Amino acid sequence: xxxxxxxxxxxxxxxxxxxxxxxxxxxxxxxxxxxxxxxxxxxxxxxxxxxxxxxxxxxxxxxxxxxxxxxxxxxxxxxxxxxxxxxxxxxxxxxxxxxxxxxxxxxxxxxxxxxxxxxxxxxxxxxxxxxxxxxxxxxxxxxxxxxxxxxxxxxxxxxxxxxxxxxxxxxxxxxxxxxxxxxx
Amino acid sequence: xxxxxxxxxxxxxxxxxxxxxxxxxxxxxxxxxxxxxxxxxxxxxxxxxxxxxxxxxxxxxxxxxxxxxxxxxxxxxxxxxxxxxxxxxxxxxxxxxxxxxxxxxxxxxxxxxxxxxxxxxxxxxxxxxxxxxxxxxxxxxxxxxxxxxxxxxxxxxxxxxxxxxxxxxxxxxxxxxxxxxxxx
DNA sequence: TCGGATATACTCACTCAGTGAGTATATCCG
DNA sequence: CGGATATACTCACTGAGTGAGTATATCCGA
Numbered sequence: 001x002x003x004x005x006x007x008x009x010x011x012x013x014x015x016x017x018x019x020x021x022x023x024x025x026x027x028x029x030x031x032x033x034x035x036x037x038x039x040x041x042x043x044x045x046x047x048x049x050x051x052x053x054x055x056x057x058x059x060x061x062x063x064x065x066x067x068x069x070x071x072x073x074x075x076x077x078x079x080x081x082x083x084x085x086x087x088x089x090x091x092x093x094x095x096x097x098x099x100x101x102x103x104x105x106x107x108x109x110x111x112x113x114x115x116x117x118x119x120x121x122x123x124x125x126x127x128x129x130x131x132x133x134x135x136x137x138x139x140x141x142x143x144x145x146x147x148x149x150x151x152x153x154x155x156x157x158x159x160x161x162x163x164x165x166x167x168x169x170x171x172x173x174x175x176x177x178x179x180x181x182x183x184x
Numbered sequence: 185x186x187x188x189x190x191x192x193x194x195x196x197x198x199x200x201x202x203x204x205x206x207x208x209x210x211x212x213x214x215x216x217x218x219x220x221x222x223x224x225x226x227x228x229x230x231x232x233x234x235x236x237x238x239x240x241x242x243x244x245x246x247x248x249x250x251x252x253x254x255x256x257x258x259x260x261x262x263x264x265x266x267x268x269x270x271x272x273x274x275x276x277x278x279x280x281x282x283x284x285x286x287x288x289x290x291x292x293x294x295x296x297x298x299x300x301x302x303x304x305x306x307x308x309x310x311x312x313x314x315x316x317x318x319x320x321x322x323x324x325x326x327x328x329x330x331x332x333x334x335x336x337x338x339x340x341x342x343x344x345x346x347x348x349x350x351x352x353x354x355x356x357x358x359x360x361x362x363x364x365x366x367x368x
Numbered sequence: 369t370c371g372g373a374t375a376t377a378c379t380c381a382c383t384c385a386g387t388g389a390g391t392a393t394a395t396c397c398g
Numbered sequence: 399c400g401g402a403t404a405t406a407c408t409c410a411c412t413g414a415g416t417g418a419g420t421a422t423a424t425c426c427g428a
Contacts, residue, residue, distance in 0.1 A: 006387055007413030008192060028377050040331070041341040048415055050378060055414085073377050073422045100284065104344055108337045147224070153292045157225040160288055160355050167351035171344050190416055191384030212406050232386055234407060239385085257393045257406050 012044065012052040015109040017061060017088035022116045024079035027053055038108055053078055061087060095129045098136020100164050123179050130172045137165045196228065196236040199293040201245060201272035206300045208263035211237055222292055237262055245271060279313040282320020284348050307363050314356045321349045
């Protein structure tokens with residue numbers, strides 16, 4: 001997604017698709033789940049949730065059914081299409097690339113969803129993710145070592161990334177540990 | 185800038201303004217400087233450079249003078265207006281907020297410019313930056329400690345940030361050290 | 369009881385940084 | 399000589415996210 005062309009890299013598509021794996025939900029509910037669980041670090045506007053859902057529907061990844069309510073406005077309940085489910089399933093268990101932005105945005109939501117759908121799989125998914133980050137870390141170290149000394153600013157910037165990725169590994173280790181402690 | 189409304193957070197404005205502190209330059213030259221110095225981590229399209237310069241000019245931060253060349257196409261040399269210079273000066277020496285994205289994008293370029301304009305000031309600017317990051321780190325730790333235990337995903341995401349900011353401090357320490365070694 | 373505040377649920381017109389593809393003039397080199 | 403490359407730049411477009419708003423219903427203090 002950070003290989004975006006035009007526009008921007010969409011940040012909310014996969015998390016919304018993923019949440020719909022848990023159960024079909026209307027926009028307001030989806031939005032509430034995000035606010036309630038990661039609202040301290042991820043400030044999602046309500047209109048962003050809806051515009052993203054519109055896009056997902058336009059792209060055939062979800063369908064919406066209007067539902068009448070007794071004492072509330074009607075709502076549109078979104079569910080995954082086969083294509084949407086496929087994409088969400090893949091996103092849920094496939095290790096994200098070694099990118100700080102992707103891990104930061106996606107992993108907590110992925111873990112939330114896994115906790116609902118397949119709690120037993122969490123350590124495995126975390127270990128896979130750690131491996132992907134570790135591989136990326138090694139690549140970056142090789143890149144850093146290959147930079148000639150007359151490139152101080154490139155060195156500086158790549159070293160920055162190396163530090164960031166190493167911190168991700170540390171964080172993942174803490175996570176893995178806490179999941180292992182909690183399953184003992 | 186990550187408090188953006190509409191559009192996106194512009195990433196290239198300040199670096200271009202800052203580079204023009206060194207000397208007036210045309211678009212192609214500015215672009216070359218970026219590619220040559222941070223091109224391994226920052227992939228700037230030529231058209232992005234020009235569209236950003238257009239925006240800066242529209243906003244009265246730079247002016248362009250057409251210059252004829254003997255055996256080359258004419259070029260437009262950009263220089264800072266007073267407002268542009270003010271903004272660039274401030275950006276150059278003011279510590280960036282405690283944001284991984286901002287430090288990652290801006291600090292290597294800021295240091296490159298300082299190396300040209302005021303090499304003696306680099307350690308001081310780095311120390312100021314470190315202080316700002318450290319303050320942010322302490323804030324984040326307080327935030328983390330204040331999250332109730334029934335908020336595992338918010339905790340997870342804030343902890344991620346804490347790790348990232350701590351890695352920034354480590355990186356800055358390495359930088360400070362290398363500048364102090366090189367000035368001994 | 370009333371009505372402003374809030375909850376539930378969603379829409380719409382807009383913003384605007386960055387993009388790919390292209391243009392123009394000049395030089396290089398097999 | 400002419401295709402490739404360097405120098406220097408433009409243009410129409412893309413598209414995710416935004417603020418402000420709409421509509422129905424409930425809450426609760428004066």
